Amino acid sequence: MKQITVTSPLLPPLDEFNEYLKEIWSSKWITNNGNFHNELEQKLCDYLGVKYISLFTNGTLPLITAMQALRITGEVITTPYSFVATTHSLWWNGIKPVFVDINEKTLNINPDLIERAITPQTTAIMPVHVYGNPCDVERIGAIANKYGLKVIYDAAHAFGVTLNGQSILNYGDVSTLSFHATKTYNTVEGGALICHDERTKRRIDYLKNFGFAGETEVIAPGINGKMDEIRSAYGLLNLKYVDNAIAKRQMITNIYRERLQNIKGITFLNDFAGVKHNYSYFPIFVDEQQYGMSRDELYEKMKTNNIYGRRYFYPLISNFSTYSGLNSASKDNLPVSNRVAEQVICLPVHHEITKEDLDRIINLFVEYGNAFWNF
Numbered sequence: 001m002k003q004i005t006v007t008s009p010l011l012p013p014l015d016e017f018n019e020y021l022k023e024i025w026s027s028k029w030i031t032n033n034g035n036f037h038n039e040l041e042q043k044l045c046d047y048l049g050v051k052y053i054s055l056f057t058n059g060t061l062p063l064i065t066a067m068q069a070l071r072i073t074g075e076v077i078t079t080p081y082s083f084v085a086t087t088h089s090l091w092w093n094g095i096k097p098v099f100v101d102i103n104e105k106t107l108n109i110n111p112d113l114i115e116r117a118i119t120p121q122t123t124a125i126m127p128v129h130v131y132g133n134p135c136d137v138e139r140i141g142a143i144a145n146k147y148g149l150k151v152i153y154d155a156a157h158a159f160g161v162t163l164n165g166q167s168i169l170n171y172g173d174v175s176t177l178s179f180h181a182t183k184t185y186n187t188v189e190g191g192a193l194i195c196h197d198e199r200t201k202r203r204i205d206y207l208k209n210f211g212f213a214g215e216t217e218v219i220a221p222g223i224n225g226k227m228d229e230i231r232s233a234y235g236l237l238n239l240k241y242v243d244n245a246i247a248k249r250q251m252i253t254n255i256y257r258e259r260l261q262n263i264k265g266i267t268f269l270n271d272f273a274g275v276k277h278n279y280s281y282f283p284i285f286v287d288e289q290q291y292g293m294s295r296d297e298l299y300e301k302m303k304t305n306n307i308y309g310r311r312y313f314y315p316l317i318s319n320f321s322t323y324s325g326l327n328s329a330s331k332d333n334l335p336v337s338n339r340v341a342e343q344v345i346c347l348p349v350h351h352e353i354t355k356e357d358l359d360r361i362i363n364l365f366v367e368y369g370n371a372f373w374n375f
């Protein structure tokens with residue numbers, strides 16, 4: 001039986017990539033602000049509808065650099081329902097993460113719970129647009145204004161997402177993207193930091209190059225986060241094909257929604273109003289009582305049928321031993337996150353999924369569930 005993977009990287013056509021490689025080989029400029037790097041920054045600004053973007057070698061370094069760029073210290077309010085890099089970026093800056101529970105409809109940080117988590121040490125809020133679904137940016141912005149906090153959005157899932165026609169990346173002080181192989185748009189490894197003014201862009205660019213502000217001047221203990229020419233060229237090519245890949249993901253999502261809606265005990269998220277989605281993930285939530293099988297049993301059944309999902313996000317960040325000792329990591333503080341983490345499976349969504357693959361996946365859910373009781 002053919003293996004169905006949860007994701008498959010979007011790869012640029014080899015012949016086109018070869019042409020770009022020839023250019024790099026003849027110029028011998030392979031990293032440090034080369035032509036491909038600069039062109040990709042420009043093209044991404046146009047594509048995404050943002051003013052300033054700084055490319056990075058992965059999606060974790062822009063998170064770490066964001067804290068440096070904005071001089072964030074003390075405590076930062078964040079969500080446990082994310083990939084572990086979100087919280088790790090705080091630790092790398094000596095910042096204490098303070099976990100706040102998620103809203104059960106959006107699975108993003110619950111704005112109702114943010115204010116009570118603010119202390120005199122709080123300097124910022126770091127929400128995540130989980131699965132590319134926008135956070136409540138208006139309310140988060142209002143709370144940040146009221147308390148004088150910065151907002152750093154981890155937008156690793158939100159490539160190309162708009163809210164009421166506006167890029168979701170234009171909210172908050174800065175936003176970060178990941179271009180990892182598993183994401184909707186990839187540069188093999190890669191990432192970016194988006195900001196809204198030239199001064200911040202300049203500081204970010206110093207910080208991602210060891211803090212060099214000129215040949216002989218270092219203005220901060222920066223890091224090496226630079227993206228090279230080979231991956232920039234690869235990224236320029238993938239940008240031409242990403243819209244097709246997103247359209248394919250949307251078709252797959254629509255089929256899942258149509259055919260899973262009548263299965264008792266399986267629920268999923270619908271599109272948010274006013275949002276242009278990128279259909280980066282298709283999470284389902286398994287209610288053991290109603291479905292007749294636990295999430296983990298179903299997940300294992302999928303595997304034995306050569307269908308690979310991902311339990312994104314399980315375990316919760318707050319339940320990893322690295323963070324579980326924090327007061328805010330207690331399960332009592334995070335009931336919704338803990339419940340959702342026990343129910344979620346992200347189904348295969350990528351440009352290579354076929355109609356036959358979808359039939360196999362959906363038939364499996366019908367076969368193992370209590371669905372027939374409905375009829």
Ligand SMILES: *Cc1c(COP(=O)(O)O)cnc(C)c1O
Binds near residue numbers: 083154190191
């Ligand atoms: C993928 C991801 C990251 C990290 O990106 P890398 O490019 O893998 O370093 C950060 N946050 C979230 C929410 C992610 O999904």
